[in-house]
Amino acid sequence: MLAVPIVMRIELANLEHGRADFAHVYQPDELGSFDDRVNLSAPVNVNGKVRLAGTEVFVNGHIETRAEVECDRCLTPIELPVNVDFDLQYITDRAYESSGAVELTEEELSVSVFDGEAIEVDEIVKEQILLAVPTRTLCRPDCKGICPDCGIDKNTGDCACGANEVDPRWAALRNLTGGKS
């Protein structure tokens, strides 16, 4: 992954009265590469609020964009709308350690630990988009996929290699019954 400059970082020391509103439209390349699966196909609109309360920071807001992923079976690009509301809670690493909660993971506490200085909006945006994209995607529920032998997209045409092929659903049944058909 290429390092990209940080676009939005909210320094808590600069908050007036412990709160701030934020909003930004990220161009897809401002967020750098995501992971191998997800590409952004539209700018990312984010807006939200930060509120500081003692050693805790609350961040909530909304993210809107479109993401492109490939069909798991035929690799056709699929565009998905992403609309996420997020509501996050952070505590400083020092407060986390002194809370005696160190045996609990961040997940169990449903809070994130941060350095106490700044909230990285870029990271929130990336994380929330990845959480919003389903881990399995099909271009349509009955996508036939790609022939492993000749590479033809079986949604658009048939090939000769499939002659001895069994419908995968029947193959699964046959495996269940121990290979007897």
Ligand SMILES: [Zn+2]
């Ligand atoms: Zn497909």
Ligand SMILES: [Zn+2]
């Ligand atoms: Zn084939």
